[in-house]
Amino acid sequence: MPCPALPDGFDFTDPDLLHHRVPLPEFAELRRAEPVRWIPQPAGLAGFQDEGYWAVTRHADVKYVSTHPEIYSSYLNTAIIRFHEHMQRDAIDAQRLILLNMDPPEHTRVRQIVQRGFTPRAIRALEERLRSRALAIVEGARAHSGPFDFVTEVACELPLQAIAELIGVPQDDRIKIFEWSNKMIAYDDPEYAITEEVGAESAAELISYAMNMAADRKQCPAKDIVSTLVAAEDEGNLGSDEFGFFVLMLSVAGNETTRNAITHGMHAFLTHPEQWELYKRTRPATTAEEIVRWATPVVSFQRTATQDTELGGKQIKEGDRVGIFYASANHDPEVFENPDAFDITRDPNPHLGFGGGGPHYCLGKSLAVLEIDLIFNAIADAMPNLTLAGDPRRLRSAWINGVKELQVDAD
Numbered sequence: 001m002p003c004p005a006l007p008d009g010f011d012f013t014d015p016d017l018l019h020h021r022v023p024l025p026e027f028a029e030l031r032r033a034e035p036v037r038w039i040p041q042p043a044g045l046a047g048f049q050d051e052g053y054w055a056v057t058r059h060a061d062v063k064y065v066s067t068h069p070e071i072y073s074s075y076l077n078t079a080i081i082r083f084h085e086h087m088q089r090d091a092i093d094a095q096r097l098i099l100l101n102m103d104p105p106e107h108t109r110v111r112q113i114v115q116r117g118f119t120p121r122a123i124r125a126l127e128e129r130l131r132s133r134a135l136a137i138v139e140g141a142r143a144h145s146g147p148f149d150f151v152t153e154v155a156c157e158l159p160l161q162a163i164a165e166l167i168g169v170p171q172d173d174r175i176k177i178f179e180w181s182n183k184m185i186a187y188d189d190p191e192y193a194i195t196e197e198v199g200a201e202s203a204a205e206l207i208s209y210a211m212n213m214a215a216d217r218k219q220c221p222a223k224d225i226v227s228t229l230v231a232a233e234d235e236g237n238l239g240s241d242e243f244g245f246f247v248l249m250l251s252v253a254g255n256e257t258t259r260n261a262i263t264h265g266m267h268a269f270l271t272h273p274e275q276w277e278l279y280k281r282t283r284p285a286t287t288a289e290e291i292v293r294w295a296t297p298v299v300s301f302q303r304t305a306t307q308d309t310e311l312g313g314k315q316i317k318e319g320d321r322v323g324i325f326y327a328s329a330n331h332d333p334e335v336f337e338n339p340d341a342f343d344i345t346r347d348p349n350p351h352l353g354f355g356g357g358g359p360h361y362c363l364g365k366s367l368a369v370l371e372i373d374l375i376f377n378a379i380a381d382a383m384p385n386l387t388l389a390g391d392p393r394r395l396r397s398a399w400i401n402g403v404k405e406l407q408v409d410a411d
Contacts, residue, residue: 006030011039012055012300012325013046013082019396022299024340027328030057036312039323046398047083047092053302053321054314059332059352061312062324065303066356072303072322074360075103081302081323082398091200097245100253100360107359113238114246115363117166117225123366126165127374133161134374138382142410147389150406154379155262158371159255166254166367167247168213168224180206181251203248210247214240250364256400257297258368261353262375263392263403264295268342269376270388270408275344280380287344288372293351294342296327299401301360326352327401383410 006026017023030037040052056062065072078092078101095101099110116122141153160174169177183202214230218240221227229238229246238246268291269276279287305320316322329352331339336346354362362368379386389409395402 006037011041012323013039013041013053013398015082015396015398018299018398018401019394021394022296022327022401024327024331027057027325027331030055031328031332035061036314038314045085046081047085047087047089048077048321049089050319050321053081053323054311054316055323055325056311057325057328057332058312059329059335059350062326062329062352063356065311065322065324066352066360067358069103069107069303069359071306071309073103073306074101074107074301074303076304076306076319077302077321079301079303079360080399081300081321097241098249099246099363100249104359110238110242110246111359111363113229116228118363118367120366122166122225123370126162126367127370129165130158130162130371131374131378134158134371134378135382137161138375138378142383144410146411147407147409150266150408151259151263151403152405154375155266155406156255156259158262158375159258162258162367162371163250163254166225167250168217168222168226173209176209177206177251177255181255184248184252206248206251207241207244211240211244213247214238214243253362254364254367256402258371260297260400260402261292261295261368262372263406264297264401265291265372265376266379266386266408267388267392267403267406268294270386272342275342279344279376280384283377283380284345285373286347286349287376288369289349289351289353290342290344290346291372291376292353292368293330293336293346293349295401296330296351296353297401298353298399299327300325300399324356326356329356386410 006029010026012023035056035058037055038052039055043049043051056065075096078095083092099107099114102110137154137157141148156178160178161171163169163177164171164174180202184199213226217226217230230240230243269279300323303322303324305316305318305322307318309316333339335350354365387409390407392403393405395404
């Protein structure tokens with residue numbers, strides 16, 4: 001049946017929409033009435049010369065698309081559902097060098113190499129250092145007299161420091177990673193005045209920085225992940241350029257997403273005080289997963305059909321773009337009891353905030369969960385009486401559920 005609640009022209013990737021809210025009521029209406037729906041777009045609006053995309057909103061369908069890369073490709077149009085309208089096709093194609101935008105078997109080859117840095121042993125080796133860093137970050141924020149910005153003072157710091165620890169970036173250089181990654185994803189937000197050229201320059205600077213790291217480790221290997229990934233290229237390791245694109249992906253996937261999860265999690269706690277009191281008393285191990293479900297930092301990615309197929313009763317044509325909306329899937333009442341409730345004891349919690357499974361399931365999930373656990377434990381210990389001092393200021397974006405500023409007060 002048609003979906004009367006959606007007005008003509010409604011587009012789930014409209015950056016003005018996510019600037020104000022995640023469209024959960026509209027997602028609910030689509031799941032109920034038309035779980036796979038064609039969303040028209042003018043040619044070129046999203047950087048693609050087509051007429052729109054299919055919005056996939058049910059948990060089961062998002063998971064199906066995610067786990068069938070032979071039918072739904074990340075490579076053909078990349079996983080980014082909406083670029084700037086002036087994005088050139090050759091610039092889109094260049095992003096195929098990023099792991100996020102590869103298909104098997106090339107994706108399989110590269111992922112098998114880079115996952116060496118994300119083994120349980122590698123993550124455990126970071127835990128105590130990150131625990132100390134989390135406490136230092138929170139104690140530094142607590143020293144403020146009066147309100148402060150939770151995003152810059154707390155949420156962004158641990159993900160940046162974790163990346164620095166993981167790949168051997170000197171801690172003094174972490175602000176460079178922060179600034180480069182911000183510029184790469186902020187092209188839709190006029191406050192940042194980031195042009196397509198500035199975003200491309202930031203990506204190039206980050207890649208160059210990482211490639212120089214790789215070249216140094218090839219000459220002088222050290223006991224760090226960079227050496228593990230690049231020191232013996234002829235033995236199945238990464239080339240310097242491949243490592244550069246891996247760090248680019250990590251700076252966004254490991255920095256932006258975890259930072260936003262932490263920020264949304266803090267806002268959720270402070271607007272659901274009973275959950276914050278419960279957390280401070282019991283510290284349930286299920287907390288981080290619920291924060292990621294609730295926040296869903298990446299609202300959507302896309303795939304492109306490699307063949308004519310059917311999904312949700314709709315005929316998908318070869319070459320059609322298919323938007324997989326994790327934010328909708330994570331509120332699907334067929335999967336989650338009381339999906340609109342923030343419940344840190346939720347178990348089981350088969351959310352898709354780390355992807356819908358399949359080859360692109362989040363490589364750094366264990367690290368992200370660890371960071372979220374460590375930072376909220378530190379906040380509960382050192383700033384248990386934190387309060388909101390203002391509403392969150394949201395990022396204008398087509399696919400990131402981002403918060404630019406969240407004023408809080410520790411007094």
